[in-house]
Amino acid sequence: MDFTEKTINKQSLYQGKIIDVNLHDVTLPNGKTSKREIVNHPGAVALICVTEEKKLVMVRQYRKALEKEIVEIPAGKLEKGEDPEDTAKRELEEETGYQTDYLKKVASFYTSPGFADELVHLFETGTLTEGKAATDEDEFVEVIEATIEEAEKMIETEEIHDAKTMFAVQYIKQKLSSTR
Template sequence: MEHLIEKTIRKEKIFSGKVINVYVEEVELPNGKTSKREVVKHPGAVAVIPVTSEGKLVLVRQYRKALERVLVEIPAGKLEKGEEPLATARRELEEETGYVARSIRHLVSFYTSPGFADELIHLYVAEGLTKLEESASLDDDEFVDLLEVTLEEALVMLEKQEIYDAKTAYALQYLQLQKALKK
């Protein structure tokens, strides 16, 4: 695999933001030539599949500025500095849905866009949900609606492109595969 490695020659930070940092890196290619790479550094994130005692999935509907549209997604959020993914999963579940879970289990971790970003999402499933009377509040700049749907209803939403988000599509297909393997 060494024959595929690109060696960084020079690295320049061109943007520092609240969520991401962006670098331009000059690299030496495996053939000895050089090229430039634009790289987005992200602290990582979690996504949670909340499953109610009735077997319904708790999804959030929220506006995404980058797309100028409202999306339906599983609850998710970025890791805070020094925060373990499981703690982030519990926090995001409570903040976005008002639920706490008896059990939160890690399913898989995956990169979202490895061609230009290092964001790693840790996917969890949350079960044994209890709705809090007074839940943690959303971030000041976050507004969501909740919906509860069966896996089958969510898959129809995915097929109709009502669910358009990759982490949610990945989660739904993961659940569908697990269900099929248990039969």
């Protein structure tokens, strides 16, 4: 069976600085019609960074959509036409002050495929060198370095409360346990 939903009409509901929202009228596989609210996002990168002391580098920041602070791995939005690796290096330095000369792509994943097209490119860094953070003027973050055990506790207490960071913790835990 073909599950494709064909768009028969599209209406722009909102065009913003980061996202656009469109309403699609679609024909369903059974021939009936329905509506889909779609959030279009330019995509993002996220970074799994581990220090020489085997600590995961993260940032604490306030997330207005959640009305709370959470701890996350460094991440940021792709600029139009920007290569994800370039975005990753820029975001790493802007948010944490760290630089790296090596990036390995771990995975790409959709954050909320039921209503959004945001694709996150996840990278693992190589050796980190310290620099100076240069966050955007509307961005306030605190750099945190945590052991895997500390990060797992943050997941339990919901200080870490997003999928990309939970994935990063599990990825590094598995990687470190396989190198012992």
